[in-house]
Amino acid sequence: MRGSLHRAFAALIFCLCAQVVAAKCNDATVWLRGDFGSARFNVEIADTNRERAIGLMNRPSMPTSEGMLFIYPRPQPLSFWMRNTLISLDLLFVDPTGTVTKIHHEAIPLDETPIPGGDGLTHVLEINGGLARMMGIQEGAQMRHPSFDQDIAVWPC
Numbered sequence: 001m002r003g004s005l006h007r008a009f010a011a012l013i014f015c016l017c018a019q020v021v022a023a024k025c026n027d028a029t030v031w032l033r034g035d036f037g038s039a040r041f042n043v044e045i046a047d048t049n050r051e052r053a054i055g056l057m058n059r060p061s062m063p064t065s066e067g068m069l070f071i072y073p074r075p076q077p078l079s080f081w082m083r084n085t086l087i088s089l090d091l092l093f094v095d096p097t098g099t100v101t102k103i104h105h106e107a108i109p110l111d112e113t114p115i116p117g118g119d120g121l122t123h124v125l126e127i128n129g130g131l132a133r134m135m136g137i138q139e140g141a142q143m144r145h146p147s148f149d150q151d152i153a154v155w156p157c
Contacts, residue, residue, distance in 0.1 A: 025157030030069055030125060031144035032092075032100070033155065036136030040065070041127060047071040047147075056126060057084040067127040071147045075120040080104075082111045088129025093117030097154045098143040103132050123147070 025031075032039045046052045046068055056068050072078070075096050082089070086109050093102040104115050106129040117124060123143065131137075144155040 025144060025146040027146060029145075030067065031155070032125075032137060032141050033144070034100075034136075034138060034141035036138070036141070039135055039137065041067045041125070043067050043069040043125070045069055045071060045147075055080075055085065056087070056089065058086060060086055062087060062128055064128060064131065067125055069145065069147075070124040070126070072122050075122050077119045078117040078121045078124060079114045080107075080117070080124065081114055082107050082109055085109055089126045090129055090132040091115060091117065092125040092127070092132065092137070092141075092143075093121050094123035094125065094143050095120055096122045096149060097152050098123075098145070098148045099154055100137070100139055100141040100143060103137070103139055105133055106130055 027045055028042055030041045030043050032041075042065055046055060047070075052070055055070070056062065078093060080091055088109055089107045091104040091107060092100050095101050101121070102117050104117070107115055123145075125143065142155040144153070144157065146157050150156045
């Protein structure tokens, strides 16, 4: 009995792990992986000029597992600010392959000082301030999302 219980438990764990690995990319989810392990965020997409201009302005809070993913149609230099943004944010700047090239930690609410991310960027993920350090997310982490060109993505869907 004990051996069959052990096999059933192992099969259950295998199935759960397979479900995580097989999780399909979708617009509402961003995955990150790196030396820290992996993380999943439910995201709102900002991919129009209006959505990108408003971003997370005037929101008093954001759940820990959520964020906003800014998507740009071509690689370009990106710079953000915190105008009318009430919560501290970590900004993860990402290149076309899905590699995090820069992290600005704990951007100051309401500060209008430009936060440059660098050149050749297509995505910026905003998450709660301090979360990247707390989770161990570092530059070089890889992002998975269907908005990346899957032919060059370092972690394709």
